[in-house]
Amino acid sequence: MRHPSLIATIPLLLVLATxxxxxxxxxxxxxxxxxxxxxxPPKEVTLWFTQKLEPAFSTVTVTNPAGERVDSGKARVSGNxxxxxxxxxxxxxxHVNWHxxxxxxxxxxxxxxxxxxx
Ligand SMILES: [Cu+2]
Numbered sequence: 001m002r003h004p005s006l007i008a009t010i011p012l013l014l015v016l017a018t019x020x021x022x023x024x025x026x027x028x029x030x031x032x033x034x035x036x037x038x039x040x041p042p043k044e045v046t047l048w049f050t051q052k053l054e055p056a057f058s059t060v061t062v063t064n065p066a067g068e069r070v071d072s073g074k075a076r077v078s079g080n081x082x083x084x085x086x087x088x089x090x091x092x093x094x095h096v097n098w099h100x101x102x103x104x105x106x107x108x109x110x111x112x113x114x115x116x117x118x
Contacts, residue, residue, distance in 0.1 A: 025051035025080070025102030027110055037115040045071075045096055046083040053077050057101035060084050065092025065116075091117035 028048045032038045045062055055077035062071040062084065070089040075082050082100070094116060099109040 023051065023104060024106045024108045025049040025053060025100050025104075026108060027098065027112070028080075030096070030112065030114075032114040034112040035114065037117065039116075039118060041070075041088045041090070041116050042086060044083050044085045046081060047096075047098055049080045049082070049100060049102070051102040051104065052080050053082060054101040054103060057107070058082055058099070060096060060098040062086055062097075063095045064089030065094070066090070070094075089116075 026049065027034075028050050030045065030047045032042055032045065045060065047060060058075065058077050060071065060075050060082055061069060064070045066089070068089065070086045072085040072087075075084045082098070092115070093113050095111060095113050097109070097111040099107065101107050
């Protein structure tokens with residue numbers, strides 16, 4: 001009966017795999033800062049990640065308070081940094097959605113908001 005010891009090994013492997021997964025590119029910080037309020041609409045949004053990104057498979061979209069896309073559609077990726085120009089979109093809550101492929105070949109995605117107004 002060797003099965004019980006084999007089964008006992010599987011949870012350990014899962015724990016090790018999860019530990020490795022934490023090396024994925026996660027959002028480290030952003031400008032405008034996550035959840036923050038800025039006085040006027042920013043000209044671009046910049047995101048910094050915990051790992052270098054693959055430019056061809058990393059995207060970010062930004063919508064204004066009316067739900068309209070205000071990003072240029074063309075993100076610039078340099079190392080662990082991704083920026084995208086914005087056109088003005090009024091006051092209120094902006095939504096940023098990002099989807100990136102890191103150099104370790106894992107994809108991650110997430111979103112955050114920032115506020116524009118006085
Ligand atoms: Cu990873």
